[in-house]
Amino acid sequence: MSSTPQNAIHLYDGDLPDGLDLGPVVAVDTETMGLNPHRDRLCLVQLSSGDGQAHLVQIRPERLGGKGADCPNLKKLLADPNITKLMHFARFDVAVLQHALGIRVASVICTKIAARLVYTFTDKHGLAYLCRELLGVELSKQQQSSDWGATELTPEQLQYAAADVLYLHALWEKLEAMLVREERRELAQACYDFLPARAELDLLGYEKPDIFSHTARIS
Template identity: 65%
Template sequence: MTFHLHQGDLPEGLDFGASVAIDTETMGLNPHRDRLCLVQLSSGNGICHLVQIPLCRPDRPHRAPRLQALLEDPAVLKIFHFARFDLGVLWHYLGINCQPVYCTKIAAKLTRTFTDRHGLKDLCKELLGVEISKQQQSSDWGAPQLNDEQLKYAASDVLHLHRLKEKFDEILAREGRTELARACYDFLPARAKLDLLGYEDPDIFAH
């Protein structure tokens, strides 16, 4: 594993190719309260770039033009695990409308109907034979200086998403659910914005 920490934005000249794996770290799970602290990206080559986001609020958003250009590039597929949360946070704090997207958690739920274990740690172990640690998941991501254990944990969340996507693409095709999955991915940016508006509960799709 190799990782590079950047402050505020990606450096010039990085090329992630046709697809990039992405994750975020925040102060908690409420986007209106818990700010975005870190964005992790990898092209699936074992190298992770981490962008530390300075203290900002939705009324005083931070701008990261190179990160935004990458995440809004229609020619680059963005791979997430539980994209619904990350898309909302990226929009709320950075004004980034991230498309197109792929979500390994949705792919897991569409294909692994024999289990309710769809967490990234479970998927990596069962599909890839890789053990990842979640020890730093609840640490202070807003600290000015992140320690090596935090950075290694954050990097591990994106280093395996490309391989998971390959596995799920095979299973989705086998089960005839590729197009259904794609339709779900396409809807995710709108679903994330509905969450930000408070439509998570009540769910407008409920009876």
């Protein structure tokens, strides 16, 4: 099981600190109360520049003493087209961030999409599986279904949240090389460029039915 030193985890209340530079490529993940962006609130946003440090922003509503969506530094980073955001299953994270923060997330790369394009010999594309297969890193998923809306997060929750972003840079390096090898890098980029719109469609209720599918009309 992967363990992250506590001094490598930085927890912030409501927003990233002024002047924090995480570089041109930032790993991003979210923790929420559930899987419905309209119903389940955003609780935590995790970021890493790939240097072994994880920066966690706890998002609390005003009724719980927090700042809600008043996080200008975080919003600026997420919306900046000059900063690439690495995510795993970005379709969900982008939808959550766009709905909760009222922004359009720009310049996204999704390692899950990359894996689906090149790991066609298996139906396993989860982060834990890919980290184990490609990086030799074991990730614990024990805290995945814990209460992320708690005012005080446990050390175990912080460890879990940090691990979800600390390995995305290395994972993307491996997957991008495979995309290039299989001549699917441009196709992957086209998918990534569409992600903000795909997330917006999901938020509008077009997840089912999918507007790209053909549904036979029953007369």
